[in-house]
Amino acid sequence: MSKAAIIGGGVIGGGWAARFLLNGWDVAVCDPDPEAGRKIGEVLANARRSLPALYDRALPAEGKLSFHTDLAEAVKGAKWVQESVPETLELKHRVLPAIQAAVGPDAIIGSSTSGFKPSELNAAGTRAIVAHPFNPVYLLPLVELVGDPDTCAQAAEILRGIGMFPLHVRKEIDAHIADRLLEAVWREALWLVKDGVATTEEIDESIRMAFGIRWAQMGLFETYRIAGGEAGMKHFMAQFGPALSWPWTKLMDVPEFNDALVDLIASQSDAQSGHLSIRELERLRDDNVVGMIRALRRSGSGAGGVVRAHEGGLVQGGEHEGLPITVARQVPTTWTDYNGHMNETHYLEAASIATDRFMEMIGADAAYVASGKSYFTVENHVRYLDEVHAGERLTVTTQVLAAEGKKMQLFHRLWREDDRLAATVETLLLHTDLTTRRTSLPEPQVTAALTGWAARHAAMPADGAGRFVGQRVPAPETV
Amino acid sequence: MSKAAIIGGGVIGGGWAARFLLNGWDVAVCDPDPEAGRKIGEVLANARRSLPALYDRALPAEGKLSFHTDLAEAVKGAKWVQESVPETLELKHRVLPAIQAAVGPDAIIGSSTSGFKPSELNAAGTRAIVAHPFNPVYLLPLVELVGDPDTCAQAAEILRGIGMFPLHVRKEIDAHIADRLLEAVWREALWLVKDGVATTEEIDESIRMAFGIRWAQMGLFETYRIAGGEAGMKHFMAQFGPALSWPWTKLMDVPEFNDALVDLIASQSDAQSGHLSIRELERLRDDNVVGMIRALRRSGSGAGGVVRAHEGGLVQGGEHEGLPITVARQVPTTWTDYNGHMNETHYLEAASIATDRFMEMIGADAAYVASGKSYFTVENHVRYLDEVHAGERLTVTTQVLAAEGKKMQLFHRLWREDDRLAATVETLLLHTDLTTRRTSLPEPQVTAALTGWAARHAAMPADGAGRFVGQRVPAPETV
Missing domain, CATH: 1.20.120 (Four Helix Bundle (Hemerythrin (Met), subunit A))
Structure with missing residues (x-):
């Protein structure tokens, strides 16, 4: 297990500690502040909820975290020592020689300085390099490396191993590049x-x-x-x-x-x-921008909030073959995959949006959810009947198959732009109390609206519903 | 139907034309360039594939697009006239009075100038305001408005209607704010x-x-x-x-x-x-950053490329209850919904990633797909057995239920961090030729690997497979 020592446990030091720790390194933090443990703990809590979320694979098991007030003890056996003390040259000139005296000759000594040049940092004969990261260090990849080229090359290799992007700044200059x-x-x-x-x-x-x-x-x-x-x-x-x-x-x-x-x-x-x-x-650029703005829709930050507000005013509704249209939208490029068509997941995403829309139509809307009641999905059966491509208009209709007590069974049909059936999604939901997380009966007005829809849809066909996987597979059309 | 006139059909004028058109406005473009139609057409093609992709609802039907060389004809009846001619004051001083002479008194006259102040633009007595957008105009929401406050307020209302974010710059200043x-x-x-x-x-x-x-x-x-x-x-x-x-x-x-x-x-x-x-x-900030970096994973741009490269080196594998682990990951906050738990769509997304991983394990990997062969999903049956929360570690195991000729039937189990079963996903895939888009037999080495797994898994139980929706619903545990 490799060990990193973090000298100075502020926001930047804490970010470094989290980056190493969540990538499986043991981390020793050295900070005289008795609050250091709490402060690092808060940065770590943020890092634990966000850094692993970037990946579709698990990160290595976390390393061991220890706290020290003695610098020599903290840096002992460390492969990387990162200095993140306050930004005064006088302080750095005290700390860097102390680090160098206590570590092995092969350890990398990095300084988080945002302004000073290596020649200034090392005026007292130390061999530190600048390794300047960006807040939040556990998420943003950039590290500017300045100093001895061989040391920077070794440092770059280590930084790539913890998911960072080292940028070797070839000429030393005040404040490096980004700052x-x-x-x-x-x-x-x-x-x-x-x-x-x-x-x-x-x-x-x-x-x-x-x-x-x-x-x-x-x-x-x-x-x-x-x-x-x-x-x-x-x-x-x-x-x-x-x-x-x-x-x-x-x-x-x-x-x-x-x-x-x-x-x-x-x-x-x-x-x-x-x-x-x-x-x-x-x-x-456009695909990237679309993807990022779609990501910002969730919190409503910046451009994501603008899109959400605009979307709220867009008219929706209408009918197709006697059934209500619950989704009408374009298929984003971000919904397609390596097979060159809409990925299986997003057929269900479209159906899930249709379910939300149908819930609004029967009064189980955002206010209803805020009051502590909702529907939870217990089963979905998706039959993929045709390919769908980026840029196509996709329409979803929704039919009520059954509505009894807590139970709501829906049958979504996904229609391509050329009016071919792309998929059916049979979905079973149970009404749930959000406080107890147990099933419960809907409010009377929701039951009334739902059973009204159910009565109107009862006599309509629902080909493909009620089947198990593999039962009468449609022959040539597949997705 | 409202009408907008776009004076100057370059990158910026074309972006304005697309923004209005895709929001249901009729658009008249005035540009002496005989290539204007082609140039605007290329901007429009970009806009059509990206702007609607931001929304989960359809935009209004597109307005009518027309091209003109006569300015008076172009602006006739327009509610908004946007000047986007090259950035010289002398040219703007010719164009703005000509616009004003030909439009009604209520029409907004906006200038896309990135540098000039309204007092400079209107030196000849015109009433234009600065309406400075950012490239690509059809995606980025910001428009800086400078000039008469009442006109800017009316303009802001219209811009919000086409999904933009008007920012009223209260003091005129060279280059406004952003530039x-x-x-x-x-x-x-x-x-x-x-x-x-x-x-x-x-x-x-x-x-x-x-x-x-x-x-x-x-x-x-x-x-x-x-x-x-x-x-x-x-x-x-x-x-x-x-x-x-x-x-x-x-x-x-x-x-x-x-x-x-x-x-x-x-x-x-x-x-x-x-x-x-x-x-x-x-x-x-962290949730937004995670969402945006995850969006950039797709193209591999910037931080998204760093994450992909790092992920490629993360070890995966192992077994659980005698079945291969095909996914081990943390549940990102972006996978949760208004019910406070992982959304139904992402249970399937996890299973879809598991299918991809299992395909790699039998040799149907990226190189195999690049050679023109793949598996297409024809059916999925998801049973939601328990809630899953953001930050939890989620593990998926994969069992082969059937493997005959073109057919591959898998049974994924999604396990919570506390080792409770969160869901099962029964998935049926057919091997497909990516050129003809028709089913085909896999390569012999893939068949051999797949049937090997099938033989090892044949005797294992698969409770919950082979059922239709609603058949023996699991009683209290629902999602």
């Missing part, structure tokens, strides 16, 4: 607030509703490459480069905009993204 | 490239692997509020504010860092985010 960009935004944002142009909230909205989403998946230059359109990066530079000489920011020292700079940027951009055409980049 | 921030980053990035510190690709990685993901969901100030930890925004300012006087960016004009500025920022931040504790903000 220089952050610092530029921070200053401009402070100007905007100070001058009364915008509030902190308005500035945050201007970021997360627009370029924040772009940057989460492509960054600055690849995004601008697309903006240049078919004419490419040189065109973009020609169009927007001259703005450098306009007084758009409060910050005046600008690089000279000449052919050499344009050529340098364009050739680096070609090396970075030239394997994809602008159209391919656009589709990649 | 001032973008410009600051752009300049600093050009310095980094010019000075040979980093390439365009390294800069993009430093953004998308770290703060890009943060900014997609919270922006700058709310993110820093969290970084301040329990001590809050004032603590953050005290800690990082002094960096303003350090030479970290090439850009030197900095606001004075005094108590008044700290108080202003802290009070605005309280108004923005004070309804949530730092712990609540952290969990919100």
Whole structure:
């Protein structure tokens, strides 16, 4: 079992501890603060609920966590020592030599410094490298590595092993790379607030509703490459480069905009993204943006909240073959899989949305759920009859097969855009008390609405319902 | 039917056209370029595959699209006219008066300008407002509105109707808000490239692997509020504010860092985010970040690619009750629903991942699929036996019920962390030729591996398989 020592147990140190621990390393935390255990515990609780959620496989069993006030004891036998003490050079000049005196010669000594250069950190003859992470350290992959190239290469290998993305910064420079960009935004944002142009909230909205989403998946230059359109990066530079000489920011020292700079940027951009055409980049960007905004629908944050609010006003309803339409929607690319069609899971997802919609129609809506009552699904039987593709319009109708007491049995039909039947989903639900988590009778108005639907649907056919798996398999059409 | 006129059919004009059209507006595009139809068509194709994918309901039927070279004809009867011609004041001063002369007095005239102020645009007495969108206009919600407050309020109402997020910029200023921030980053990035510190690709990685993901969901100030930890925004300012006087960016004009500025920022931040504790903000951020990174797994972009690569190295396997473990994972919060437990869809998703894993185990892996052969699911029967909660470890075992020719019938059992059976999923698959989309026989080595498993599993029980929906419903335990 490998061991990491974390010197300084604040938000960043705690994030490092969680990253190593959840990837199976033993972790020794050194911090004189008697509250260190509680603070690290809170970071760990956050990490345990989120880091493993990124993966479709289990992470290794957690390593052992220990707390120390004696630095030499903490770092003993450590393969990685990470210094995350407060950002003063004087303090780092006390801590780094103490670490180096107590660890073996092969241990990596990383500093979380966001601003200092290795030459400054190591003024007293230590051999630390900068390993600068980003909060929350247990989720964000970036670590900027600065310092001795061989040590950085070894460090990169270890960081990849705990799921991080090491970026070797080849020239040492104040604040490395990312924080220089952050610092530029921070200053401009402070100007905007100070001058009364915008509030902190308005500035945050201007970021997360627009370029924040772009940057989460492509960054600055690849995004601008697309903006240049078919004419490419040189065109973009020609169009927007001259703005450098306009007084758009409060910050005046600008690089000279000449052919050499344009050529340098364009050739680096070609090396970075030239394997994809602008159209391919656009589709990649759009699929990523759609996926991320769909992910934000859940909390309603930023663009996800905008979509939810807009969707609430979209008209739905109608009938098909005498049955109510409970879903009408486009199939997102994110619903398709390696077989080039809608994945089996999302047939059920569409049916699940149809069930929710039907529940609303009988009065078992969000307010009803908030009052402590709901329906829980106990069985689903999905028959896949035809393939469905991204971009197709999918329609679901819902028929009530049975409604007795706690029981509600529905039969969803999924229709393709060309009106072929794509699937049937037979679903059995039981009314449940959300407090006791036991079955219970619905409120009378829900029962009345449900039995009304059941009576209207009773005489209608329901081919394919009531069958077990493999019973009379439909012959050629399969998904 | 409302009508919008789009003056200038480039990337931005095309994005506006798509946004209005897919929200049911008629759209008239005016552009002298004979290629305008093709260019708009390409933007529309992108928009049609992505914008509707954000929603779980259908958007309204598309409006009518027409192309014009005569401006007066294009804007006739329009409720909204959007000018997106190239960014020169001289050109805007020709186009805006021509628009105003041809539209009704109630029509909104918006300009997509990224830099000019309304007072500059309207120097000739026009009444345009700035309505500055972000590329891709059909996906990103932000529109900065600058100009007459009443007109901006009417405009905001219309923009919300087409799913956008209007931000009223109360003070006119060069480049509004977002582009001032973008410009600051752009300049600093050009310095980094010019000075040979980093390439365009390294800069993009430093953004998308770290703060890009943060900014997609919270922006700058709310993110820093969290970084301040329990001590809050004032603590953050005290800690990082002094960096303003350090030479970290090439850009030197900095606001004075005094108590008044700290108080202003802290009070605005309280108004923005004070309804949530730092712990609540952290969990919100983490859930959003997890959701977005999981969305990026699909394409492998940025942090999604890092997770996929890391996951590939995670050991999986083992046995439970004599059956192979095909899934062992944590249940992400994103898999839960309004009933406070894992949603019915994700029981099937876990089983679907188990099927994929079992396919790999018999040699029907990614390379096999790439060779044009795969298994398609024709039926699934899910029995929900117990609730599963976020953060729980979920384990799936897989038993072969039948394997004959094209047919593979599996029985997945989903186990909770406390070793109670959460669900069974009976799944029937048929081997399929991916070119003809018809069933076919598997390759001999796959058949051999599959029948080997089938023989070992034949004598084992499979309680709950072979049943139709509602047959002997398990009594108290329901989901």
